[in-house]
Amino acid sequence: QVQLVESGGGVVQPGGSLRLSCAASGFTFSSYGMHWVRQAPGKGLEWVAFIRYDGSNKYYADSVKGRFTISRDNSKNTLYLQMNSLRAEDTAVYYCAKDVEYGDYPSWAFDIWGQGTMVTVSS
Amino acid sequence: QSALTQPASVSGSPGQSITISCTGTSSDVGSYNLVSWYQQHPGKAPKLMIYEVSKRPSGVSNRFSGSKSGNTASLTISGLQAEDEADYYCCSYAGRGVVFGGGTKLTVL
Numbered sequence: 001q002v003q004l005v006e007s008g009g010g011v012v013q014p015g016g017s018l019r020l021s022c023a024a025s026g027f028t029f030s031s032y033g034m035h036w037v038r039q040a041p042g043k044g045l046e047w048v049a050f051i052r053y054d055g056s057n058k059y060y061a062d063s064v065k066g067r068f069t070i071s072r073d074n075s076k077n078t079l080y081l082q083m084n085s086l087r088a089e090d091t092a093v094y095y096c097a098k099d100v101e102y103g104d105y106p107s108w109a110f111d112i113w114g115q116g117t118m119v120t121v122s123s
Numbered sequence: 124q125s126a127l128t129q130p131a132s133v134s135g136s137p138g139q140s141i142t143i144s145c146t147g148t149s150s151d152v153g154s155y156n157l158v159s160w161y162q163q164h165p166g167k168a169p170k171l172m173i174y175e176v177s178k179r180p181s182g183v184s185n186r187f188s189g190s191k192s193g194n195t196a197s198l199t200i201s202g203l204q205a206e207d208e209a210d211y212y213c214c215s216y217a218g219r220g221v222v223f224g225g226g227t228k229l230t231v232l
Contacts, residue, residue: 037169044126044212044223044224044225044226045161045163045169045212045214045223045226046223047214047220047221047222047223050220059219059220060220061220095168095169100171100174100175100180107157107159107174107175108157108159108214108216108221109157109159109171109174109175109214110159110161110169110171111171111174111180113168113169113170114168115168116168
């Protein structure tokens with residue numbers, strides 16, 4: 001079945017780094033844009049980043065621009081989020097999510113979500 | 124990238140209809156027909172309910188409908204059921220990214 005499974009979360013000190021992974025299965029991963037969305041404890045959803053199906057375009061929220069890098073390996077059906085210079089306010093559950101539409105015109109809507117991985121930034 | 128504005132809470136009785144509003148600006152909701160809505164139960168991942176303003180994904184009940192007028196989008200749930208009690212988030216494309224609303228807690232009385 002269509003599935004996304006995140007991994008790589010944990011506890012890290014402020015200023016530290018972490019790399020999240022998201023393994024996709026059950027659909028043609030290389031045809032869809034992918035997103036990362038986060039949710040701080042008890043708070044709402046916040047979009048983090050998007051990568052086009054072929055990796056050619058990437059977009060970021062202002063809050064993470066210059067610190068986070070989204071990437072993908074279509075040969076491994078895996079999405080990544082490299083997080084550097086982490087801050088306390090980055091503490092959240094991080095979800096990877098699949099865009100509804102495939103190809104050149106994403107819908108900027110998320111129809112498949114992973115279970116989420118928790119990132120805690122604390123000294 | 125300012126958040127879209129949603130009411131913090133709404134409530135309704137079983138069988139009634141409710142509408143959740145989502146107000147943005149001419150830079151997001153008003154400029155693109157790329158508004159989506161998500162349902163989230165406690166401890167669960169969000170679920171897509173509406174995309175591209177009014178399209179329903181396969182498997183989502185037709186009790187859920189979406190619309191947009193100007194800078195405001197709306198989600199209507201008809202025939203309220205106990206299982207509809209959840210948090211609801213709107214989301215809009217805003218040019219090179221998306222912005223979410225702050226979320227609305229729906230209570231089924």
